[in-house]
Amino acid sequence: MHTEPLPRPRTAFAVVAVVAAWSAWQPYDTTTWWMEAIPAVVGLPLASLCWGRYPWTRLAAWAMALHAIILLVGAHYTYALTPLGFWLQDAFDFSRNHYDRIGHLAQGFFPAILAREVIQRGTGLAGRWLAFLATCFCLAFSAFYELIEWWAALALGAGADAFLATQGDPWDTQWDMFLALCGAILAQLLLARRHQQQLASLLRRPSC
DSSP: OOOOOOOOOHHHHHHHHHHHHHHHSSOSOHHHHHHHHHHHHHHHHHHHHTTTTSOOOHHHHHHHHHHHHHHHHHHHHOGGGOHHHHHHHHHHTOSSOOHHHHHHHHHHHHHHHHHHHHHHHHHOOOHHHHHHHHHHHHHHHHHHHHHHHHHHHHHHGGGGHHHHOOTTOTTHHHHHHHHHHHHHHHHHHHHHHHHHHHHHHHHHSOOO
16 A cells, blocks of 8 residues: 655745755855754755655654754854854853854754654654653764864864854863753653654554
8 A cells, every 4th residue: 555755844945945045155154164054954955855765754854944944054154153142142141152052952952853753763662761762862963073073173273163162161062962961851851742643643654
């Protein structure tokens, strides 16, 4: 028995395409733009191309899209110079531009939905073990990203400052990983039930 594949979330992908075009137009630094934007400009088109064989829930698709937008905005301005971060700095009297913090919270929040979807579809796990492994994935991914930043600093020296966005904070790496952990936990506390409903509907669809 055959069934039509789930429709691609065209609105989400179209919004990201518009933001990507704006982001790539005269960014603050071209090298930094590529380093920051490559997960979005590669990952989302790849997900779209593979949609027929591996569709995602609507929640996961929007998670990809919103995460891509955060990355693309940061890539255009650099994380240390993003206007939203300066607005937050002025509004709440922060000591620095915290858009980087938003980015790392999102680095746990949105991938947590993708991780739990892949894990459950691949293994059938549910409940606490699913939440635990999805959280572990996000924390591991965040730690690996910090290694990438370290390698970029070794390779580029001062040229990596815009990519690192530490802004003189000696605990920036630890904050980044902690916020990713918080994001992963928060996403599952807020969205796990809704995601589970969409997953159940997706898994009930016959593939052949």
